[in-house]
Amino acid sequence: MKLFLIITIFVCCVLIGILIKKYYKKRQNFFCDLSSFCENLTNDISYNSEKLDIIIDKNLKLFNSDINQLFCAFKQYINGNLSDDNFKDNLYKNLNFLHEKERIEIAKFFINLGAFAKDEELQKILNFSNLINPVKTDAIEKNKKFSSLYFKLFLFLGIVFVIIFI
C-alpha cells in the first residue's frame, strides 16, 4: 500500500511537470506558427492575391501544431458552417493554453480577415503581427526558462516525496 502511494505521488509530480512543460511548448509552437502564418499570408496576398480558402489549405499542410485546429475552425467559419460565436467558442475549447485577451484578439483578427481591400488587409496583418511578435518572443523565452525548470522541479519534488516516505 505504502509503495503504491509513493509511486502514485511520484507519477503525479512527474505528470504535473510534463503538463507544465507541454503548456509552455504549446504556446511557443502556436505563436511561432501564427507568426509564420502571418508572413505566408502577407506573401500570398501581396504577390498572388490568393483567396483565403486556398491560403488556409496550403498552410494546413505546412504546420503540424495546434494552429491547425484554428485553421480547421476558420475554414468552417468561412464556409458558413460556424457563426462568429461558434468560432470563438471553438477557440476556447481547442486552444485552452491561450489567455483570454489573446483569444479575443485572435478571434477578432480571423473574423475580419478578407474583409478589406489589399493595402488595408496587408496593414491589418502587419498590425496583428506586431501584436503577436512580442507574445511569441515572450512564449519562446518562457519556454526556455520555465519548461525544463518546472519539469525538473516537479521531478525533484517527486523524488523528495519518495525519500520522505521511504
Add this chain to the structure above:
Amino acid sequence: MLKNLVPDYFFEILNKTPIDKINEIRLRLDKKAVVMIGNKSYYLSLNGLTGNAEKAYEVNKDLIDEIVKKACENSVYAFNYQIKNAYLTVLGGIRIGLTGEAVYEKGTIKTLKNINGLAIRLPHEVRGCSLPLLPYLFKQDFLNTLIVSPPGAGKTTMIRDIIYQISQKGYCYNVLLCDERFEVANCFNGKPTLDVGNFCDTLSGTTKTYAFERGIRSLRPDIIVTDEISHLQDYESIMYASTCGVSVLASIHAKSLEDLKTKKDFEILFKNKVFSRIVILSTKDGPGTIEAIYDENLRFVSL
C-alpha cells in the same frame, strides 16, 4: 446561387417572394430594399413583396458588407480589379453593380470604399431565346452581328444562347468568347458555370484587345464573341478581327439605332460597314424582345 450570396435571414425574406422570377435586387444604404420582377419594381418586406414603402425592409451597412464579403469568397482583396471597376461577378453568373466612394492613387482609381449600394442582377438561362434570330445571322458563314439594347433587356442572355445554339445546331464553328467580366460563361476556377456549348473557348477577365489579338493568333476562332463594347479600343479590336477574316458577335448599350449613331467613336464601325446585322432588343414583351434587325447599310431586315 442566391443562398450562398446573402445572409440567411435575408434569404428567408427573399424566399417569401417568387424568388425564381426575380431579375434584380436593389440594395441602397438606409433605403428600402427593392426587387424587380419582369419590368416591375416592388418593395421587399419581411412578409414578401409589398407596394407600401413604410412596410419595406430597410437596408443596413452590415447587410451590404456581408454580401460583398460573400461575393468575394471572403477575400475582398482578391477582387480588387472588379471592385475598382464597380462590379462583382459571382459563381452562377450573378452580377453585382457597386456604388461607393472611389479611392484615387496617382490619378487612377485604386479601389472603391464605403460601398453603399448593390444592384444584384440574377442571370436567367433562357434556352432557345435566340432561335427566332438565328436564321438572320447566317449567310454561308456567320455574319458580324451587334446586339443593341439598354441595360437589362437581355443582351447577355441572348449572346449566351446564340453561342450555345451555334454548337447545338451542328455549325461546328470554333467560338472564342472574350468574357471580360465573367458574365457570359461565368468561369469559376477555369470552368464555365453557365452552358456555352461544346465549341466555345473562353478567355475570362482579359481586356478585349488582349483577347482578340492573342485569341486570333493562337486559337483559330471562326467567331469571336464579346459582351458590352464601349470605347474606341473595343471598336478597334473588332475592326482588327473583321480584317482577319473572323466573324464577330458583340453587344452594346443603346436604345435604338439613332442612339448608336451618336455614340462617340462608334462611326468607325458604321463607316466600315463592319456589322452585317444590328439587332435591337427591348423589354416591350419582356427582356429579349427583338424590336428590329438592320443590315450593314442600316436597312431594315424584315422579321
